[in-house]
Amino acid sequence: MKQERLSVDVAIVGAGPAGLSAARAAAKSGATVAIVDDNPRAGGQIWRQAATAAPTSAAAERLAILRQPNVTHLAATRIVAETQPGTLLLEDDERGLLLDYRTLILCCGARELLLPFPGWTLPGVTGAGGLQALIKYGLDVRGQRTVIAGSGPLLLASAATARQAGARVSHVLEQAAWGDVAGFGAGLWRWPSKLAQAAKLVTAVYRPDAHVVEAFGDKRLERVRIRHGDREFDVDCDRLACGFGLVPNTVLPSHLGCRIENGAVAVDAHQRTSRDGHFAAGECTGVGGSELAMVEGEIAGYAATGQTAPLAALVARRAHWQAFADSVRERFAIREPIRRLARPDTLLCRCEDVRFDTVAREPGWTAAKLQSRCGMGACQGRVCGAAAQALFGWTPPVPRTPLVPARVGTLMLDGAASCDGA
Structure with a gap:
């Protein structure tokens, strides 16, 4: 297995609307940019097209950033862990890779809520x-x-x-x-x-x-x-x-120590997280649609590279689309009858065949995993964990290394073998 190291000024996690917009803004400064995404094609869920389909104009405009000489797109690449401050351990189908960065922009998106x-x-x-x-x-x-x-x-x-x-x-x-x-x-x-x-x-x-x-x-x-x-x-x-809508992906931000509030990454007016040098944009900071994600990505990209001139106008535009997101959240909130659909024998964790009543009597997520193996199957709690959080109000624990299943050769890179278990 090949072992490599890449150093950039700005690393961006996620190649959806927020990540591509952040890359486009950051690259204007001349900074070197790496975009990491676990999907083989860029665009995120909303812009991901069939292989033979032409992208929309908005998507094509932002996908063009992948052809810039100062931008590297690491497709089909998974983030395994942070090995030390400013370094991420990555893996694709052929190699392990250490990615060094000065600034990180988290555009981790969201996943669907299944109840x-x-x-x-x-x-x-x-x-x-x-x-x-x-x-x-x-x-x-x-x-x-x-x-x-x-x-x-x-x-x-x-x-x-x-x-x-x-x-x-x-x-x-x-x-x-x-x-x-x-x-x-x-x-x-x-x-x-x-x-x-x-x-x-x-x-x-x-x-x-x-x-x-x-x-x-x-x-x-x-x-x-x-x-x-x-x-x-x-x-x-x-x-x-x-x-039943979307929930922010906060596994990596939580792993990196970014503050999570109301199930999303907490950010300031310029998309800075609670961790210095780390920004976040798009659905991981709160689900709001592609327009909000794009403007948040632009703010993060400009702020991360010290380009302050465009920020005031973008902040005003963000408020416009944030109001739309707030309306969606208020009007389409999950009603109580939906929360009562599961019967005692309904499976909550489909990977490990764990019944609803087995999990519902536990005091929290960690106890549920210890007593029932809930969340320990192939999806690693991505489906049942989100459902349990929505149904029971449980707070998920901070994710531990490795964040995804990884090869031993990858974990050996740069002392990463000190992983503390899943």
Whole structure:
């Protein structure tokens, strides 16, 4: 296995809208920039296209930064640990790599919140964002009877992606009440681009105050039970995409000692974290959409490289998009009936087959892991940990080294063999 070392002025974690915008701003100073991303293609979930698809104009403008001579893109690369202040241990399929930096910008994004309900582990059931990603990577859904359910604007985007790929989308179920959805729509005039986007995505099968109660099937999904208002009914389907919004990815920022508040990385007016020389931008600082992520990335990139002139205008623009994010969070908050969908025998941790009632009686996440192996499977708690945090209010422990499974050869780099266990 090859062993290398790379030194840059600015390291950026994440090649989504925030990370690419941060790189674009930082590179204008002439600084050397490295962008680390665990996906093979840049763009994040929102801009990740099928291999044959042309990127949107906004994406193309920012993806162009990857061709600049002072920018290095480390694709399909995982962050294993911080070996010492200013050095990250990385690994890809062929090598271990030590990345030295003067300044770090964390654009770690978010992951989908999946909440347990009877039948949610059946083949054919995915997250709403998960279905989008699968389609972009080539999943054939042509002719499949599809139900989209959960909460938030992502549902309409997921439904549109599925329809464009040939799926027969029969229901889009939003758990938020009619009043909240109507109030959100009435306020969209403040963000004309979002209003235009909503007008394109809206569908006649969209239903607020509705959610999936249970999924049924023998070897895979066959039908779902829907509750709409006070009425329940069954719908035959081949695929269910069910997600309840997004939660910030804070594993690496927490590992680096950045302060976490309300489940997100805490930052100041210029996106600085509580750790000196470390900035954060985008969904890891609070879920708010691509427009907010891009402006936060720009602020972080300029501030990290001492380019202060553009900051005042960008801070004002950030406030505009932060107001949109606040509206989404308020109007699409998870309601109590959703939190009560799981039965005692419903699996919470699907990797280790741990039942809901086994975890629910524990006082916290660490105790749940010790008593049940919850969160110790393939996803390492990324699904069940977020669900437990949302359902029980547990605070996750600070992640330990190594952050991801890694080869022994990688862990031997620069004394990293002193890892203290997972």
